[in-house]
Amino acid sequence: MTSKALDTFLNENIAGLKEQGLYNEIDPVQGANGPVIKLNGKELINLSSNNYLGLATNETLKEVAKEAVDSHGVGAGAVRTINGTLDLHLELEKKLAAFKGTEAAISYQSGFNCNMAAISAVMDKNDAILSDELNHASIIDGCRLSKAKIIRYKHSDMKDLREKAKEATESGLYHKVMVITDGVFSMDGDVALLPEIVQIAEEFDLITYVDDAHGSGVLGNGAGTVKHFGLQDKVDMQMGTLSKAIGVIGGYVAGKENLIDWLKVRSRPFLFSTAVSPADAAASAKAVDMLMESTELNEKLWENGDYLKEGLKKLGFDIGNSETPITPCIIGDEKDAQQFSKRLYEEGVYAKSIVFPTVPKGTGRVRNMPTAAHTKEMLDEAIAVYEKVGKEMGLI
């Protein structure tokens, strides 16, 4: 017999979420995740992916991945420290370091994994971490795993950060203190105040950690938020993902040689979990090459982002204060946000509602992720659907 306690727990909690409009139904995509996708046999304009540059379906990358399968097989075969470090992984890491302007880099199986790995390898129970209150779930979990004292500061509030940094460092309670932030906050599209954060870090000797999952490929001509501010020499740990703008899968930390050496001997997902496949490593390395060679896709992304924002703003939607192509459309009530997204879907636009706990209660929204792969016609069609549904629901 299986556990009655588990059944009761699951049934009650799932019903509770459904009642509050907080239960997320997952839609399977048929075929590739491009600017137009197929769901339930229906074609939709896709404004929900993190495939910022359209690289997930790029023809060159597909070729490179196929070649890597032919030359190296489908799997890495073992964890990196045993015999799963392939030449392709080392090549990828060399390119990532060049891309980020650091001495070295280490790659992981995912961005989430990366935050689990790197934070806990550097911080422990004798330390403290100053963490922006809107940081990504993987940062929060990575911090928890480290057992360091977690001190949350108000979102991008530099006065609050400074006070808490002073208090933490002067208390004498901690060996080391880190400040950790998203480079770009994915729900609102605002950018971390890195120059101020770095200044506070220098004053109090804080370790700086920037999770640039949504900044890489987007800001700094593609090289990320740290490069955007010219702070490559002042940020200790630059974390990024290969699953968003890079279009593949994986994560990485870039920084000084000694940091990367340490992560290679002390970060547990590196030591105990097999690395990304040859095809992933090769395609990611090629994508990084492409970003370093040309800013064309990056420029197209910004052009499309500005175009969509302008269109929705003109219609009277609240698009928040995004500083990046991320375009939230803030509805407020969770159920309204879900209904709005459902109507968009019926009219041929795929933009997911995002509700608590991913964003604060009462700020339910539909988030749009325009990419370099969208055409003007697709964006015009999406804007027309927004107008129709917005009027129908009395939102504009």
Ligand SMILES: *Cc1c(COP(=O)(O)O)cnc(C)c1O
């Ligand atoms: C998506 C995301 C991650 C996780 O990256 P994956 O490669 O998808 O695991 C980590 N941090 C932030 C800020 C993210 O947005």
